[in-house]
Amino acid sequence: GAVVSQHPSWVICKSGTSVKIECRSLDFQATTMFWYRQFPKQSLMLMATSNEGSKATYEQGVEKDKFLINHASLTLSTLTVTSAHPEDSSFYICSAYRPENTEAFFGQGTRLTVV
Amino acid sequence: RKEVEQDPGPFNVPEGATVAFNCTYSNSASQSFFWYRQDCRKEPKLLMSVYSSGNEDGRFTAQLNRASQYISLLIRDSKLSDSATYLCVVTPPDYKLSFGAGTTVTVRA
Numbered sequence: 001g002a003v004v005s006q007h008p009s010w011v012i013c014k015s016g017t018s019v020k021i022e023c024r025s026l027d028f029q030a031t032t033m034f035w036y037r038q039f040p041k042q043s044l045m046l047m048a049t050s051n052e053g054s055k056a057t058y059e060q061g062v063e064k065d066k067f068l069i070n071h072a073s074l075t076l077s078t079l080t081v082t083s084a085h086p087e088d089s090s091f092y093i094c095s096a097y098r099p100e101n102t103e104a105f106f107g108q109g110t111r112l113t114v115v
Numbered sequence: 116r117k118e119v120e121q122d123p124g125p126f127n128v129p130e131g132a133t134v135a136f137n138c139t140y141s142n143s144a145s146q147s148f149f150w151y152r153q154d155c156r157k158e159p160k161l162l163m164s165v166y167s168s169g170n171e172d173g174r175f176t177a178q179l180n181r182a183s184q185y186i187s188l189l190i191r192d193s194k195l196s197d198s199a200t201y202l203c204v205v206t207p208p209d210y211k212l213s214f215g216a217g218t219t220v221t222v223r224a
Binding site: 006034036042103107 | 211
């Protein structure tokens, strides 16, 4: 079964609204989670690293005020896309890394469409 | 230069054929290497880890060449169900996984 659960799996929203995406590790504690974005026919691009109890670190070119990340517990990280625009439409995937077996587990992904 | 580069393909092969492709990485300090499989509109799923000595899992064989900084994946006796995009994943010391853009494989009947 899934070890990382992401919700919602798809969402359609109007321009200017905010969308929150949740990522939960189900059977292990994840002090670090990663958020990726994937545009059609492109690779997964790391957006930010979510650190439990501290501020997220963002990759170059990713606006921290637009993509708000909260990692309030060892099993939950949230990504909020604020004031969404059509160009934010993409496939967002979270990942949690379990160091003891060096495997990354992915959420099911969220397909965001901004109209 | 991208951290991880893959031949995007597509590799269009008949059932039963062998297909192989590589992935190069730029960070020589990278510690772990994986092949993930991603089906259309789905999340990536681990196919296999890549060990220094090379490893095999059924019809799939992965190799690591640290000197030349590349990993490879070979699929023998291709099945229709092998059609997917294969992502090369490299783990540098900070654990920020670096993904290749993926190699698309299409197996035809």
